[in-house]
Amino acid sequence: xxxxxxxxxxxxxxxxxxxxxxxxLRDEILDLVLPPGSAIDEVQLAExxxxxxxxxxxxxxRLAGEGLVNTLPNRSTMVSNIDYLNLHTYFDALVLMxxxxxRLAAEHHRPADLEPIRAAQFQFAEAVAAQDALAMIDTNAxxxxxxxxxxxxxxxxxxxxxxxxxxxxxxxxxxNAYEDRLPREFVDEHEAMIAAIERRDVAAADALAKAHxxxxxxxxxxxxxxxxxxxxxx
Amino acid sequence: xxxxxxxxxxxxxxxxxxxxxxxxLRDEILDLVLPPGSAIDEVQLAExxxxxxxxxxxxxxRLAGEGLVNTLPNRSTMVSNIDYLNLHTYFDALVLMxxxxxRLAAEHHRPADLEPIRAAQFQFAEAVAAQDALAMIDTNAxxxxxxxxxxxxxxxxxxxxxxxxxxxxxxxxxxNAYEDRLPREFVDEHEAMIAAIERRDVAAADALAKAHxxxxxxxxxxxxxxxxxxxxxx
DNA sequence: TGCATTATGTTTGTCGACAAGATTTCTGAG
DNA sequence: CTCAGAAATCTTGTCGACAAACATAATGCA
Numbered sequence: 001x002x003x004x005x006x007x008x009x010x011x012x013x014x015x016x017x018x019x020x021x022x023x024x025l026r027d028e029i030l031d032l033v034l035p036p037g038s039a040i041d042e043v044q045l046a047e048x049x050x051x052x053x054x055x056x057x058x059x060x061x062r063l064a065g066e067g068l069v070n071t072l073p074n075r076s077t078m079v080s081n082i083d084y085l086n087l088h089t090y091f092d093a094l095v096l097m098x099x100x101x102x103r104l105a106a107e108h109h110r111p112a113d114l115e116p117i118r119a120a121q122f123q124f125a126e127a128v129a130a131q132d133a134l135a136m137i138d139t140n141a142x143x144x145x146x147x148x149x150x151x152x153x154x155x156x157x158x159x160x161x162x163x164x165x166x167x168x169x170x171x172x173x174x175x176n177a178y179e180d181r182l183p184r185e186f187v188d189e190h191e192a193m194i195a196a197i198e199r200r201d202v203a204a205a206d207a208l209a210k211a212h213x214x215x216x217x218x219x220x221x222x223x224x225x226x227x228x229x230x231x232x233x234x
Numbered sequence: 235x236x237x238x239x240x241x242x243x244x245x246x247x248x249x250x251x252x253x254x255x256x257x258x259l260r261d262e263i264l265d266l267v268l269p270p271g272s273a274i275d276e277v278q279l280a281e282x283x284x285x286x287x288x289x290x291x292x293x294x295x296r297l298a299g300e301g302l303v304n305t306l307p308n309r310s311t312m313v314s315n316i317d318y319l320n321l322h323t324y325f326d327a328l329v330l331m332x333x334x335x336x337r338l339a340a341e342h343h344r345p346a347d348l349e350p351i352r353a354a355q356f357q358f359a360e361a362v363a364a365q366d367a368l369a370m371i372d373t374n375a376x377x378x379x380x381x382x383x384x385x386x387x388x389x390x391x392x393x394x395x396x397x398x399x400x401x402x403x404x405x406x407x408x409x410n411a412y413e414d415r416l417p418r419e420f421v422d423e424h425e426a427m428i429a430a431i432e433r434r435d436v437a438a439a440d441a442l443a444k445a446h447x448x449x450x451x452x453x454x455x456x457x458x459x460x461x462x463x464x465x466x467x468x
Numbered sequence: 469t470g471c472a473t474t475a476t477g478t479t480t481g482t483c484g485a486c487a488a489g490a491t492t493t494c495t496g497a498g
Numbered sequence: 499c500t501c502a503g504a505a506a507t508c509t510t511g512t513c514g515a516c517a518a519a520c521a522t523a524a525t526g527c528a
Contacts, residue, residue, distance in 0.1 A: 014480085014481065014518055014519065015480085015518095015519085018481080018482090041509085042509080052483045054288075054482055055481080055482070065296055066299065073510095074248065074490065074510065075490070075510085077510095086388070092389075093387065093390055096334065155323060155326075248487095248512085249489085249511070251511070252512090275479085276480075277478095277479080285513090286512055286514075287514095288513070307481095307519095308481075308519050309520070310479075310480085310520095
């Protein structure tokens with residue numbers, strides 16, 4: 001009896017218009033389908049999604065709040081550019097959040113939290129084995145998000161997720177442009193982090209996360225510009 | 235016929251409708267004029283601001299993106315509640331950002347950056363001297379924001395500002411409920427932080443910021459954990 | 469009376485339309 | 499031919515309206 005809606009393109013449920021537009025646009029921005037700096041036309045998007053301009057507008061407002069698009073008043077909105085000159089500030093923030101979330105996970109996780117972490121790590125290992133850079137970027141983010149959730153600090157989690165989102169764009173450009181081989185050592189480092197979390201070794205978790213993050217930062221950053229780094233004790 | 239009495243003959247400029255609503259609502263939420271948990275009626279706000287529901291809606295979407303309101307789909311939107319049970323996660327994040335921003339300011343500031351920091355500190359000292367809790371909350375936030383700007387990391391700055399915003403609500407409740415005397419030692423601690431920044435003493439800046447933040451965290455948390463029943467007037 | 473179901477009223481999400489800026493095109497003077 | 503100013507065109511911000519989802523009151527049945 002219940003008709004499965006499925007991917008019916010014409011039938012949209014009531015509350016999900018703006019949501020679908022937001023999800024689609026967000027994915028396309030992070031996947032570089034919409035390149036940084038490209039202009040966004042509301043009416044064009046409205047036609048494409050088969051909705052009015054209102055849901056488009058709501059999605060753009062939300063994306064602007066997350067810094068993924070820039071809206072100039074009374075003028076066009078554009079996909080946010082990547083600030084290559086200040087990449088070091090991004091990696092400073094990312095490495096710090098790597099450390100804090102891993103540290104908190106070692107401190108506050110419950111046994112059940114390890115399950116999603118291990119699941120994400122499994123998928124990450126598969127992506128690395130398959131040399132699938134795009135899947136590796138996603139599963140790596142999922143792995144660290146699972147750790148952050150085990151740390152149980154919603155403020156850090158929200159900030160971290162935001163940074164990981166932006167990082168997806170940067171890493172995609174990195175792998176697209178340089179075809180670097182996917183580092184298998186990341187899989188081992190992840191395993192070491194899991195082990196440190198499991199035995200609640202805060203210092204080791206911190207150190208591993210720091211080395212892990214700085215390794216990524218160094219790889220990417222050395223291609224663009226070198227900047228001062230943030231180095232602190234916790 | 236019902237001619238509107240004219241409380242809103244203010245000629246609004248085109249792009250500023252949603253902006254004004256957003257600023258007003260944000261201030262009222264942070265100032266507890268709109269108490270946490272209270273429902274928000276779009277049409278009522280539309281009448282009050284003399285605009286249509288569209289700008290109201292845009293402002294609410296932005297506020298939801300910043301976590302100041304919660305929107306349930308197809309149901310009413312409410313002012314976000316304060317999670318008293320997990321206040322420690324908030325202060326963990328706040329103290330860390332105190333440390334990081336002060337540390338980066340000591341590292342990367344330029345001489346001209348000290349001017350707005352000193353100006354904010356002057357106003358903060360005035361607020362403390364006048365025993366004006368509300369002004370103290372605002373000027374304290376401005377002081378630390380000025381330091382964060384001198385640190386020149388936009389990611390930390392954005393996250394820090396968000397935390398400081400939420401802190402305004404918590405501190406307002408704290409001072410309203412407890413009538414604590416405003417601690418003059420904060421003024422001296424601020425001065426010490428400025429001095430450490432000026433002489434680029436990263437370790438001292440970090441230690442000062444850590445002690446400063448933990449002191450505030452301890453004060454506030456000890457009140458809420460003491461079983462002090464907080465009743466908000468509606 | 470108690471409970472389920474219907475009828476009624478509210479609130480929200482979406483739409484099409486329209487005017488204010490902004491952008492582009494056109495025109496004419498120098 | 500160049501360029502300033504005007505006109506046409508495009509885009510955005512806002513509005514009023516309407517239908518769907520939700521909440522509430524009313525009704526019927528056991």
